[in-house]
Structures are given as C-alpha cells and as structure tokens.
Amino acid sequence: MMRLWGRKTSINVQKVLWCLAELGLEEGRDFERIDAGLHFGKNRTPEFLALNPNGLVPTLQDGDLVLWESNTILRYLIRQYDGSNRFTNAIATQYQSEKWMDWQLGTMWPPLRVALLGLTRTPEADRNYELIQKSYQEADSLLALLDQYLENHSYCSGEKFTIGDIPLALCVSRWILLNQTFPEKTGARSQLSNIDAWMHRIETETKYSIVAEKELNIVK
Numbered sequence: 001m002m003r004l005w006g007r008k009t010s011i012n013v014q015k016v017l018w019c020l021a022e023l024g025l026e027e028g029r030d031f032e033r034i035d036a037g038l039h040f041g042k043n044r045t046p047e048f049l050a051l052n053p054n055g056l057v058p059t060l061q062d063g064d065l066v067l068w069e070s071n072t073i074l075r076y077l078i079r080q081y082d083g084s085n086r087f088t089n090a091i092a093t094q095y096q097s098e099k100w101m102d103w104q105l106g107t108m109w110p111p112l113r114v115a116l117l118g119l120t121r122t123p124e125a126d127r128n129y130e131l132i133q134k135s136y137q138e139a140d141s142l143l144a145l146l147d148q149y150l151e152n153h154s155y156c157s158g159e160k161f162t163i164g165d166i167p168l169a170l171c172v173s174r175w176i177l178l179n180q181t182f183p184e185k186t187g188a189r190s191q192l193s194n195i196d197a198w199m200h201r202i203e204t205e206t207k208y209s210i211v212a213e214k215e216l217n218i219v220k
Contacts (some may be wrong), residue, residue: 097164
C-alpha cells in the first residue's frame with residue numbers, strides 16, 4: 001500500500017491529500033498516512049531520514065519509489081493514478097498549470113511563508129512585526145497577478161480545474177486566514193473579486209473540503 005508521511009496541517013501535505021482525493025484514492029483503503037513533523041516528530045528518525053534526508057514532509061512511498069517535494073508528488077500521482085482522466089489535459093493546458101505551480105512555489109509562497117511562520121510558529125516575543133507585514137503585503141501584491149488572470153479564466157489554466165489550482169488555493173486560504181486572525185499585524189488585504197469567485201468554484205466543485213481549514217493551526 002502507498003504510504004504518505006506528514007501531518008494534516010502542513011500545506012504541502014494538504015496538497016497531496018487533496019490530489020489523492022480528486023483521484024478517488026482514500027486513506028486507509030488506498031494509502032496509509034503517518035503523522036510526522038512538528039509535535040508528532042518522526043521526521044528526524046533514522047528510518048525517515050533514510051527516505052528523505054531533508055527531514056521534511058511530505059514524503060511518499062509507493063512500492064520501491066520514494067518521492068519528496070510536494071509539487072513533484074502531485075505530478076507523479078496524476079501520471080500514475082489518473083485513470084478517470086480527472087487531470088488529463090492538452091499539453092498547453094498542462095504547462096499553463098505547471099507554470100502556476102512553479103510560480104506558487106518560487107514566487108508567491110516565500111513571502112507568504114515568512115508572514116505565516118512569523119505569526120503562527122514564532123513566539124510573540126521574537127516576532128518581527130515589521131518584516132511580517134512587509135512579507136504579507138508582498139504576497140498580497142503578487143496575488144493581484146493571479147486575480148488579473150482569473151478575470152478571464154475559471155481556473156489557473158483555463159476552464160478546467162487542474163493540479164495547479166491545488167497549491168494556489170491552499171496558499172490563498174492562508175492569505176485570507178492570516179488577515180482574518182491578525183488584521184492589525186498583516187495590514188489591509190486587497191479585495192480580489194476574481195480570486196473570491198475562483199475559491200467559491202473550488203469549494204463547491206472539488207474535494208477541497210477534505211483539507212479546508214477554518215482557522216490557523218497556531219503553536220502557542
């Protein structure tokens with residue numbers, strides 16, 4: 001049976017869980033998930049480090065294949081398990097989706113991650129609120145690019161939900177929750193109506209609910 005290492009509150013683990021759900025694969029029936037990371041530990045054990053020397057989650061074992069890096073895991077899963085053609089697309093659509101996956105990971109997530117970790121993982125006495133707000137506002141500005149694209153498209157690669165929408169939507173949900181939870185620390189959030197409409201489509205037309213969070217997982 002396929003095995004996934006990682007806690008459900010990790011954004012990168014959530015990417016994989018959501019993709020698995022879209023493919024019709026169920027925890028306990030089609031794959032085993034092992035809690036790892038943060039208070040669960042396990043990700044620094046010799047067993048885990050033999051699989052993933054980075055000591056990070058998620059890590060996927062599928063037979064003799066071991067993968068880490070969440071976006072790579074998504075690409076593998078749809079190539080290997082998309083028998084119902086949930087994510088099968090024309091090449092132009094596929095690479096439009098890939099473009100947004102790389103943008104999420106390399107451009108938009110780094111500043112948002114600074115704000116997220118600063119407000120949820122860093123003890124209050126050690127928080128750099130100037131940096132947190134600067135990082136949040138940078139992510140806010142970047143999301144305006146996605147909003148502009150969505151003005152004329154239903155999803156990140158056109159009119160069909162693709163794997164590129166998964167990492168983007170999980171980042172957007174944290175962008176919203178951070179502002180709702182710490183409005184004075186993040187500064188004002190732009191009202192991006194096209195992203196709002198896109199998130200509504202995702203919430204109603206996909207398996208997003210399996211990973212949706214209504215509040216941030218904050219380490220006290």
